[in-house]
Amino acid sequence: MNIKPELCRVDDALDIIVGKWKPIIILHLLKNGTMRFGELKRSIPEITQKMLTKHLRELEEEDVINRVVYPEVPPKVEYSITEYGKELEPIMVAMHEWGTKHALRKQQKTIENRG
Amino acid sequence: MNIKPELCRVDDALDIIVGKWKPIIILHLLKNGTMRFGELKRSIPEITQKMLTKHLRELEEEDVINRVVYPEVPPKVEYSITEYGKELEPIMVAMHEWGTKHALRKQQKTIENRG
DNA sequence: CTGTATCCAAGGGGATACTG
DNA sequence: CAGTATCCCCTTGGATACAG
Numbered sequence A, B: 001m002n003i004k005p006e007l008c009r010v011d012d013a014l015d016i017i018v019g020k021w022k023p024i025i026i027l028h029l030l031k032n033g034t035m036r037f038g039e040l041k042r043s044i045p046e047i048t049q050k051m052l053t054k055h056l057r058e059l060e061e062e063d064v065i066n067r068v069v070y071p072e073v074p075p076k077v078e079y080s081i082t083e084y085g086k087e088l089e090p091i092m093v094a095m096h097e098w099g100t101k102h103a104l105r106k107q108q109k110t111i112e113n114r115g
Numbered sequence C: 001c002t003g004t005a006t007c008c009a010a011g012g013g014g015a016t017a018c019t020g
Numbered sequence D: 001c002a003g004t005a006t007c008c009c010c011t012t013g014g015a016t017a018c019a020g
Helices: A010-017 A022-032 A037-043 A049-061 A089-114 B010-017 B022-032 B037-043 B049-061 B089-114
Strands: A034-036 A065-070 A076-081 B034-036 B065-070 B076-081
Touching: A010 A022, A010 B022, A010 B089, A022 A034, A022 A037, A022 A049, A022 A076, A022 A089, A022 B010, A034 A037, A037 A049, A037 A076, A049 A065, A089 B010, A089 B089, B010 B022, B022 B034, B022 B037, B022 B049, B022 B076, B022 B089, B034 B037, B037 B049, B037 B076, B049 B065
Parallel strands: none
Antiparallel strands: A034 A076, A065 A076, B034 B076, B065 B076
């Protein structure tokens, strides 16, 4: 460990990533590049409009995503990951991998306790 | 991106890491290996006893740390990172690095807006 | 289609006092 | 020394209705 705990910036990263649906929003945009509001909504069936809007605004505020409004009727709004936001990918991958192991581990523990 | 958003396990990792003082607790134990309760408390001056206890219990529950009680008076309790918990280090490092950039970026933005 | 506005419940976290 | 026990506030997020 070469990170000094007192000087650590882990929380700065967590502040951006944490939010019930933020990781999955980021993953969708990392994967697809650009998506419309409704497209995201359909990709994440459980999310409410309110939370999708709120999370998107917060991610935009932190320069993780871009928001482009087309002045049409009906409205069309496209969201895309920024170059900067793309740098979150290694973190996502590392967490996904650790999370996969962890889920497996918990599952095995449950089985042991049953037997 | 080879992670399918619908099958993503990022949240499983976040569930373990998120908590006001959890990252810093993990970093201290990654760095020092083994620490006593009071030693951790002194290393994180702002934390309350209640939250330190709560976070330590949760991390123990997830096998990220070990808790060893020495039956002495006064009591002595030692916490240490598990081998499994050590696997969180790459995530911590990745988040710290991104977080450092992000903090710098926000700082520059503030300066721009002042000018 | 892409949002706002409002109300409400759950729980995370702080302050403080007490204990074996 | 290493915790518990209470009380209390604030934020997060869900449900629902409305709007340009």
